[in-house]
Amino acid sequence: MAEIQIKNVAKQFGEYQALHDINLTIADQEFMVLLGASGCGKSTLLRIICGLETATTGEVWIGGRRVDHLAPKDRGISMVFQNYAVFPHLTVFENIGFGLRMQKMSNDEVKRRVERTATLMHIEQLLQRYSGELSGGQRQRVAVARALAMEPDVILMDEPLSNLDALLRMEMRAELKGVLAESKTTAIYVTHDQVEAMSMADRISVMHEGKIVQAASPIEVYRNPAAEFVASFIGNPPMNFLNATPAGDGKWSVAGNVVDGPRANGPLQFAIRPEDMQLSDAGLTATAKVVEPLGAHLLVTCELDGKMFRAVLDSDLTVNPGDALTLAPQADRVRWFDPGTTLAVA
Amino acid sequence: MTTVATDVAPPDARKAGRYVYGAAVFLLCAWVLVPLYFLLINTLSSPESVNTFPKAFIPEFDLGSLLFFASFAGMLDALKNSILVALLTMVLSIVVGAPAGYALSRFEFRGKELFRMLILLTRAFPLPLLALPLAVMFIRTGLDDTVIGLAMVHTTLAVPFAVLITFSLFSGIPLELEEAAWTLGCTRLTAFTKVVLPLILPGITASAIFAFVISWNEVFAAAVLTIENRTLTAFLLTNLETSPLHLKFAGGFILVVPALIFIFAVRKYLFAMWGIANR
Numbered sequence: 001m002a003e004i005q006i007k008n009v010a011k012q013f014g015e016y017q018a019l020h021d022i023n024l025t026i027a028d029q030e031f032m033v034l035l036g037a038s039g040c041g042k043s044t045l046l047r048i049i050c051g052l053e054t055a056t057t058g059e060v061w062i063g064g065r066r067v068d069h070l071a072p073k074d075r076g077i078s079m080v081f082q083n084y085a086v087f088p089h090l091t092v093f094e095n096i097g098f099g100l101r102m103q104k105m106s107n108d109e110v111k112r113r114v115e116r117t118a119t120l121m122h123i124e125q126l127l128q129r130y131s132g133e134l135s136g137g138q139r140q141r142v143a144v145a146r147a148l149a150m151e152p153d154v155i156l157m158d159e160p161l162s163n164l165d166a167l168l169r170m171e172m173r174a175e176l177k178g179v180l181a182e183s184k185t186t187a188i189y190v191t192h193d194q195v196e197a198m199s200m201a202d203r204i205s206v207m208h209e210g211k212i213v214q215a216a217s218p219i220e221v222y223r224n225p226a227a228e229f230v231a232s233f234i235g236n237p238p239m240n241f242l243n244a245t246p247a248g249d250g251k252w253s254v255a256g257n258v259v260d261g262p263r264a265n266g267p268l269q270f271a272i273r274p275e276d277m278q279l280s281d282a283g284l285t286a287t288a289k290v291v292e293p294l295g296a297h298l299l300v301t302c303e304l305d306g307k308m309f310r311a312v313l314d315s316d317l318t319v320n321p322g323d324a325l326t327l328a329p330q331a332d333r334v335r336w337f338d339p340g341t342t343l344a345v346a
Numbered sequence: 347m348t349t350v351a352t353d354v355a356p357p358d359a360r361k362a363g364r365y366v367y368g369a370a371v372f373l374l375c376a377w378v379l380v381p382l383y384f385l386l387i388n389t390l391s392s393p394e395s396v397n398t399f400p401k402a403f404i405p406e407f408d409l410g411s412l413l414f415f416a417s418f419a420g421m422l423d424a425l426k427n428s429i430l431v432a433l434l435t436m437v438l439s440i441v442v443g444a445p446a447g448y449a450l451s452r453f454e455f456r457g458k459e460l461f462r463m464l465i466l467l468t469r470a471f472p473l474p475l476l477a478l479p480l481a482v483m484f485i486r487t488g489l490d491d492t493v494i495g496l497a498m499v500h501t502t503l504a505v506p507f508a509v510l511i512t513f514s515l516f517s518g519i520p521l522e523l524e525e526a527a528w529t530l531g532c533t534r535l536t537a538f539t540k541v542v543l544p545l546i547l548p549g550i551t552a553s554a555i556f557a558f559v560i561s562w563n564e565v566f567a568a569a570v571l572t573i574e575n576r577t578l579t580a581f582l583l584t585n586l587e588t589s590p591l592h593l594k595f596a597g598g599f600i601l602v603v604p605a606l607i608f609i610f611a612v613r614k615y616l617f618a619m620w621g622i623a624n625r
Contacts, residue, residue, distance in 0.1 A: 052525050073531045085526035089544045098540075102531030150530065 002063040002076065002153030002186045003028050004049065009058030011044055011210075018044045020210045022058070026186060026203075031177070034190045035197040036207035037233070042190045043158055045207070049188065050079050050156050063153055073102075078147035080157040084139040086131040092118070092142050093127040099150045113149050120179060121145040137168045144176065148183060155180065157189045161196065173199055194234050198222065206230050225335065228269065228342040237274050237299065237310045242284075244270040244336070255284050255305035259329075262336050262345050269337040272329045274299070275312040280328035286311075288323045300325070382602070389599035393592040415596035418589075424581035425600070427493060428562060431577055434497035435504055435561035436554045442501065443508025443557075444550060450509065451516035465506045473503075477570040484571060491573050499567045504557035511556065511615055515549040516542070552612035559605045 004026040011019040019041045026032045034042040047053035049060055051072035060068040067075045078099065087095050094101075096117060097110045105113075118124040121141040131139055140160060147155055160176075161169045177200045180187050191197055197204050198218045205215040206229070214226035225231035231239040244252040244259075246266035251258050254270045261268065275297075286302035286309055293299075298313045302325060311327055313319065336345040392408040415421060449455075450462065480499065481490065489495035519542055527537035568580035576584065582597040589597075 050529060052528070071533065072525075072528045073533070077529065079526070079529040081522045081526060083520065083522055085520065085522040087523060087526075087541055089541075098527075099530035102536070146526075146530070 003061075004154060004186060004188070005059075005061040006045070006049070007059040007061070009045070009048060009055045009060065011041070011048065011053070012056045018210055019048075019055075022212060024205060024212060024215060026188065029184050029186055031180060031187045031189065031200060031202040033197040033201035033204045034188065034207055035194060035204050035234075036192065038192055040207045041210040042192075042207045046156055046158055046188060046190050049154075050077055051075055076153040078150045078152040078155055080143050080147050080155070080160045082159045082162060084131075084136075084143040084163075086134075086139050086142050086146075088131050090130075091127065092123065092129050092131075092134070095131070095142055096127075096146045096149050098146065113151075114145075117145040117149040120148065120182075137164055137172065140164060140172060144179070148179070151183075152185060154186045154188065155183075157187065159191055160189075162191070162193070169196075176200070194236070198234075206233065208233075223333075224344070226344050228271075228337045231271055231335065231337070235273060237312075239271045239273050239335070240309050241337075242270045242305055242307060242309070244268045257284060259334070260331070261334075264336075264338075264345050267339065268345060269339050271335045271337055272333060274310040276330040276333035277311040277313070277327045278330070279313060279317065280326055283326050283328035284309075286325045286327055288319050288321055288325055291319050291321055302327075382606075385595060385599050385602060388592065388595040391592070393590070411592040411596045412599075415593055415600070418593060420576075420581060421578075421597075424576050424578045427572075427575050428578040430493045431497045431500060431568075432558045432561040434494065435500040436558045438497060438501040439504040439508040439557040440512075440550060440554050443505045443553070444512045446505075446509045447512025447514075448516050450513045452521070465509050468502060468506055473566045477567055480567075481570055490571060491575055493575060496568060496571055496575075496577070497561070499571065500561035500564055501557075503564060503567075504560045507556055507560070508553050511553040512546070512550065515546045515553075515615075519545055549615050552615035555608045555612050556615075559608050563601070563605055 004024075006022055006024040009019060009022040010017070022045060034045060036042045044053060048055045048068075049062075051067070051070060055068060058068070059066055062075060062077070072079075086092075087098065090098065093114055096114045100110045100113055114127070115124065118127055121144055123138060123141045123145060126134065126138060126142075131142070134142065140163075143160070161172055164172060173196055189196075189200065201218050203215060204218055204221050206213045206221060208229045214221055214230050216224075216226075221230060222234055225234065225239070228241070232241075242254050244254045244261065244267060247253040247258050250260060250263050252261040252266070252268065252270065259270070261270070284304055286304040288300050288302045289308075290301040291298065292301075293315060296315065298315045298317055298319060300311045300313055300319055302309050302311065304327075311325070319325065337343065338345050389411055390407050390409070392410040393414060395408075446465075450458065484490035484495050489498070523541055523545075524537050527541045528534070532540060563579065565579040565583055568577045569583050572580055578597065578601060582589075582594070582601070586594070
């Protein structure tokens with residue numbers, strides 16, 4: 001059992017507040033992704049959990065034990081680094097067995113565990129090589145095998161796939177997800193890549209400016225973003241926003257149309273994902289500016305109510321720049337945000 | 347031939363450029379190699395033929411001068427002292443310099459830049475300026491005329507280089523490697539001995555050898571601070587007027603050769619210190 005609890009953790013670098021009062025509970029065997037743009041504090045939070053960085057205030061608990069005063073080696077964690085950190089002076093075998101040897105395990109046990117994790121990561125034929133003789137993808141596999149061989153309670157990964165090329169990244173993504181589910185460890189995975197986050201996570205914590213904006217399942221984060229930042233950060237292309245002004249009880253005026261909305265004091269932001277728009281007879285009137293045929297669908301960037309607005313349409317349609325389009329939003333997919341607090345309004 | 351002509355300059359100009367380049371390379375090589383060549387020729391000549399001119403192009407391989415050098419009273423003791431002082435300097439400068447280099451590359455602390463400058467400043471004062479007060483202090487403390495005393499002075503000369511070389515070595519090792527070791531069960535100390543040390547050992551050796559050469563070649567402090575226990579450089583200097591020419595050549599040769607060999611062996615790391623990419 002290794003539930004992770006982060007209680008009121010804050011981190012200050014001189015004048016700069018990197019983390020503000022973070023509270024997060026990660027369940028046993030959960031795959032948690034910390035997602036955010038660079039500089040949002042996600043790596044700092046991971047390093048605090050790992051013990052490579054100390055929190056200014058707050059507590060970290062792993063498996064019911066307070067660990068924030070312990071050295072990294074005493075926390076029952078292992079870590080996979082962005083640049084792999086494979087020791088160049090040791091063979092792949094000794095790299096994977098490094099942590100086991102530090103625990104004074106017998107040679108037989110080390111051999112058994114190294115061979116098992118190497119087979120799991122498909123690098124059993126590389127055991128006698130040095131890191132200089134490996135490709136980036138192979139080094140990545142060694143780094144993961146080294147972390148897994150420790151049989152840790154918690155495995156921490158800091159952008160482990162960001163140095164791989166696109167094809168390899170997709171392959172490793174699926175493989176990592178399978179291996180980690182198999183190993184039954186709790187995992188925290190830091191990334192700035194929303195596709196990685198969506199495809200791998202049980203739960204995503206979206207971070208922004210040192211705070212966790214939303215922690216929820218990938219589909220929840222996608223469908224019901226808790227704040228404007230999440231809506232505009234997740235999804236490619238991101239959500240569209242239009243200004244809405246009150247037009248009576250639960251009615252809102254959006255770009256000249258009246259739509260049903262929440263009962264609130266105005267004004268609000270009307271938000272809709274590009275794929276939730278359809279060409280229709282009635283709806284929002286837009287002027288197409290750029291048309292990008294992407295094969296699977298047609299991405300149309302238009303001007304609507306003086307703002308840029310994107311719609312993902314069926315690829316069989318013929319749309320030319322300058323065309324006037326009437327777009328109908330799918331009513332149950334419309335979301336509302338308060339421009340003051342930037343939070344979602346139900 | 348299927349070479350593709352990519353040149354822009356007319357062939358004549360290119361040819362001339364190549365000649366100038368070749369001549370410059372030749373001159374520079376001659377500048378360094380000719381004195382060494384004469385040193386070698388004269389050392390391997392018999393004592394009688396040292397003063398003759400012109401020199402034979404091929405050395406005589408007569409060991410007379412070297413044998414005379416070896417049998418000269420006090421010479422072998424001086425050689426032994428030189429080696430002892432140089433070895434001690436080597437050990438001391440690494441013991442002092444390497445931790446400083448590690449701290450400079452890994453930790454942020456107040457006055458770090460100032461500290462780096464101060465290290466270089468130790469080389470700004472000419473040794474003659476320091477030698478007299480040092481001699482007085484050494485006599486008071488009983489350190490004068492001892493191998494350890496001289497080694498300490500040489501260490502102060504060698505430490506700046508030891509710090510700078512080890513600083514660049516440690517900086518070349520990603521912090522992530524150490525962090526990975528910490529997460530895999532190492533303490534700061536075991537991470538250092540199991541990961542960092544094996545990676546920088548060749549560089550540390552180079553830095554040690556460089557310290558050895560600095561001490562080996564140093565003459566001023568050695569001449570001022572020793573009387574009985576002279577090192578080879580100081581011994582040769584004090585006997586400069588009285589000793590015959592072939593003894594000087596043999597002494598010079600004995601001094602130059604180890605320094606040359608060592609510097610050649612560690613050139614890669616010295617280039618690294620000066621920021622020159624080597625191939």
